[in-house]
Amino acid sequence: MKPVWKWIIGVLVVIIIAVIGVGWYFNRNWKPLLEERLKEVVHNSTNGLYSLRYDDLDLNITLGNVTLKNAELIPDSAVYQKMVLAKEAPNSRFHIKLTNLKVRSFNLWDVIRKRKLFIKNITFESPDIHMISEYHAYNDTIKPKETKTLYDNIKDVFSSVNVRDIKIDNVKFKFSKIEEGKSSDIQLDSIGIKVHDVLLDETSIKDTTRLFYTKMVEIDVPGFEYDLSNGLYVAKFDRLTINTQEQNVLLTKVVYKPKMSKGNYFKTRGQNVTMADLRFDTLRFEKLDFKRVIDDQQTIARNVQIKNGSISLYNDKRYPKKSSNKIGKSPHQQLLKLKQLIHIDTVFLSNVDVLYGEFSAKFHQEGVITFNNASGIITNVTNDSLHLKKEPWMRADLSAKIMNQGLLKINFGFNMMSKAGEHTYKGTLGRMQATAFNKILKPLLNVEIGEGNIRGISFNMQANDRRNWGDFRFDYDHLKINLLNKPGEDMNKTKKGILSFVVNNVLINDSNPDANEVYHIGKVNYTRVPEHTFFKTLWQSLLEGIKQCAGISKEREAKLLGAAENVKEITEGSKNVIKKTGNFFKGLFKKKDNEDKEEKKEK
Structure with a gap:
C-alpha cells in the first residue's frame, strides 16, 4: 500500500473518531x-x-x-x-x-x-x-x-x-362531549393521518395558507358505527376523508337509522313518535374553516353537498301522541336555538327521495306519500346574529316529483330575525293523474280517487307562527271519488255506488272551472293549531286551498267526511231517500192508472 493511501485512511479514521466523539459528547451533555x-x-x-x-x-x-x-x-x-x-x-x-x-x-x-x-x-x-x-x-x-x-x-x-x-397510523381516537355534567363518547379505530410541511417561524402563524403551522393535514377514517345514547338508533358511515389544504370533508354511505323494525320501534317507544331513517351516499363540506371547528366547535363552510340518498319518516296512530305546543319550534327557529354557531353559504341537495308513511289506527293500513328525486339549494343557513342583521332571510329553492309523477317546485323564505316566525312559500305542481294519491288516501281515509286529471296547481303563501294566508289555484277535470267499505265489512257495491254518486254530484265539483264555467280560486286564511308541526300546518293550509277550489264548503266538507267515516250510516240514509223517491214515482203511476180506469168507466 502506498504511503498516500495510508495518509488518507488515517485522516478518515481521525474524522470518524472525531464525529463519534462529538456525537458522544452531545449525546451525554445535550440529552438532559x-x-x-x-x-x-x-x-x-x-x-x-x-x-x-x-x-x-x-x-x-x-x-x-x-x-x-x-x-x-x-x-x-x-x-x-x-x-x-x-x-x-x-x-x-x-x-x-x-x-x-x-x-x-x-x-x-x-x-x-x-x-x-x-x-x-x-x-x-x-x-x-x-x-x-x-x-x-x-x-x-x-x-x-x-x-x-x-x-x-x-x-x-x-x-x-x-x-x-409527519406520519400517524392506526390511531385510536376517543371523543367525549360534556354537556350539563353528562359525557357522551364516540370511539374510532385505525385512523390514518398525514401531515405535510410544518413550519414554526416568526411569519408562519400569520400564514393564512396554513392550519396551525401546517400546509396540509390528511385524515382517513375507515368504517365507523356508533349506537346513540337512547339505544334506538345507530349512526354510521363507510369512510371519512379530510384534507385541510383543500378545506374539504367527505363522508360516504352515511346512515342514521333505527336499530329495529317499525313495529318494534313504536312498541318500544309506546308513543307515536316519528321514526326517521336517513341514508346518503355522499355528504361533503367544502371550504370548511377547520380552525373554528377545532377551537370553538363552530361550523363555517362555503358549501355542503348532499347527494343520492333517502329520508323516510313514519308515524303510527295506533299509539298515543304526546301533545305539546309547537309554536316557535319550526325548523328555522330550531336552527337559531343551537348553541354552536353555524354558517353555511349554500347547501346543495341532489337526488334524494323523501317518504312519509303513516299507519292508520282506524283502518289498520299504512299510507305513504313520496317526493322522488328531490333536488335544490338552500342559502344563508346560519344562526350568526351579526350576519343575520345584514341578511336575515334563509331561502330554499327545491323541486321533486310527487308520487314519482307531477313535478313540484317550491320556494321557501324564512325571516330568521322575526320573533313571530315570519316565512313565505310559493310553488307549482305540474300535470299528473290524481289517482296517484290513492296510496295515502285509501289506507288513511278509506276513500279513493276513481279518476281525475290534475292540470296544474300554484300557490303563493305568507305565514307566521299563528296563521297562513294567500292564494291557491287548482286546475283539474274529471274528478271522481269512490267511498270504500270499511275493512271487514261486506256491503253491496250498488250502495257504495249510490253514495259515491251523491258525493261526486252534490258535494264536490268534478272540474275547475266547474260545469257552470266558474273558476274557483282558494283564498286561504288558516289559523294554526298550536299542537301542529310546521309541516302539518303547511299541509293543512294547502288543503284549505284545495277544498275551496273543489267547491267544498264547510257544510259540504262535513257531509263528505261523514260519508267517508261512516258509509253504513249514509247508506241507510240513502235507502230512505230511495224508498221515498220510489213511493213518489209509484204514487204518480198509481194515480195515472186510476185516472185511466175512471175514463174508461165514463165511456
Missing part, C-alpha cells in the same frame, strides 16, 4: 438539556395546561435521530378549572399517549450555526388520542387575550423549525 427544554416548551406554550412525560429519550446526534418512548401528553384538570373560572379555557383539550415518537434525519450543524432545525420525518407509533369537548359560551363572545404563540416559546432556542412529513 433537551429533556428539560422539551418539557419547558410544552408547559409554557400551553400556559401550564399540559405536561409531557415519557420513559426514555434516545438521542443519536450523529444520525440526527431521536426516539421518545412511551410518551404521554397530559392535561391538568386543576389548571383547566382555573382557566374556566377565568373564562380562558378552550372548548377542547387532549390526552395523548403513544408507544414511540420517532424523529429522523435532523441536521445538527444547521442548529448550531443557524439555529434552524429541519426534520425529514416524524412517526407516531400506536397513538391513543382522547379529545374532550366542553362548550363555553364566552368563547363566542369574549375576545381572547394575547397569548404567546408556539414560536414565541421556542425562538430563544431555534429561529425556525421545519418538519417535512
Whole structure:
C-alpha cells in the first residue's frame, strides 16, 4: 500500500473518531438539556395546561435521530378549572399517549450555526388520542387575550423549525362531549393521518395558507358505527376523508337509522313518535374553516353537498301522541336555538327521495306519500346574529316529483330575525293523474280517487307562527271519488255506488272551472293549531286551498267526511231517500192508472 493511501485512511479514521466523539459528547451533555427544554416548551406554550412525560429519550446526534418512548401528553384538570373560572379555557383539550415518537434525519450543524432545525420525518407509533369537548359560551363572545404563540416559546432556542412529513397510523381516537355534567363518547379505530410541511417561524402563524403551522393535514377514517345514547338508533358511515389544504370533508354511505323494525320501534317507544331513517351516499363540506371547528366547535363552510340518498319518516296512530305546543319550534327557529354557531353559504341537495308513511289506527293500513328525486339549494343557513342583521332571510329553492309523477317546485323564505316566525312559500305542481294519491288516501281515509286529471296547481303563501294566508289555484277535470267499505265489512257495491254518486254530484265539483264555467280560486286564511308541526300546518293550509277550489264548503266538507267515516250510516240514509223517491214515482203511476180506469168507466 502506498504511503498516500495510508495518509488518507488515517485522516478518515481521525474524522470518524472525531464525529463519534462529538456525537458522544452531545449525546451525554445535550440529552438532559433537551429533556428539560422539551418539557419547558410544552408547559409554557400551553400556559401550564399540559405536561409531557415519557420513559426514555434516545438521542443519536450523529444520525440526527431521536426516539421518545412511551410518551404521554397530559392535561391538568386543576389548571383547566382555573382557566374556566377565568373564562380562558378552550372548548377542547387532549390526552395523548403513544408507544414511540420517532424523529429522523435532523441536521445538527444547521442548529448550531443557524439555529434552524429541519426534520425529514416524524412517526407516531400506536397513538391513543382522547379529545374532550366542553362548550363555553364566552368563547363566542369574549375576545381572547394575547397569548404567546408556539414560536414565541421556542425562538430563544431555534429561529425556525421545519418538519417535512409527519406520519400517524392506526390511531385510536376517543371523543367525549360534556354537556350539563353528562359525557357522551364516540370511539374510532385505525385512523390514518398525514401531515405535510410544518413550519414554526416568526411569519408562519400569520400564514393564512396554513392550519396551525401546517400546509396540509390528511385524515382517513375507515368504517365507523356508533349506537346513540337512547339505544334506538345507530349512526354510521363507510369512510371519512379530510384534507385541510383543500378545506374539504367527505363522508360516504352515511346512515342514521333505527336499530329495529317499525313495529318494534313504536312498541318500544309506546308513543307515536316519528321514526326517521336517513341514508346518503355522499355528504361533503367544502371550504370548511377547520380552525373554528377545532377551537370553538363552530361550523363555517362555503358549501355542503348532499347527494343520492333517502329520508323516510313514519308515524303510527295506533299509539298515543304526546301533545305539546309547537309554536316557535319550526325548523328555522330550531336552527337559531343551537348553541354552536353555524354558517353555511349554500347547501346543495341532489337526488334524494323523501317518504312519509303513516299507519292508520282506524283502518289498520299504512299510507305513504313520496317526493322522488328531490333536488335544490338552500342559502344563508346560519344562526350568526351579526350576519343575520345584514341578511336575515334563509331561502330554499327545491323541486321533486310527487308520487314519482307531477313535478313540484317550491320556494321557501324564512325571516330568521322575526320573533313571530315570519316565512313565505310559493310553488307549482305540474300535470299528473290524481289517482296517484290513492296510496295515502285509501289506507288513511278509506276513500279513493276513481279518476281525475290534475292540470296544474300554484300557490303563493305568507305565514307566521299563528296563521297562513294567500292564494291557491287548482286546475283539474274529471274528478271522481269512490267511498270504500270499511275493512271487514261486506256491503253491496250498488250502495257504495249510490253514495259515491251523491258525493261526486252534490258535494264536490268534478272540474275547475266547474260545469257552470266558474273558476274557483282558494283564498286561504288558516289559523294554526298550536299542537301542529310546521309541516302539518303547511299541509293543512294547502288543503284549505284545495277544498275551496273543489267547491267544498264547510257544510259540504262535513257531509263528505261523514260519508267517508261512516258509509253504513249514509247508506241507510240513502235507502230512505230511495224508498221515498220510489213511493213518489209509484204514487204518480198509481194515480195515472186510476185516472185511466175512471175514463174508461165514463165511456
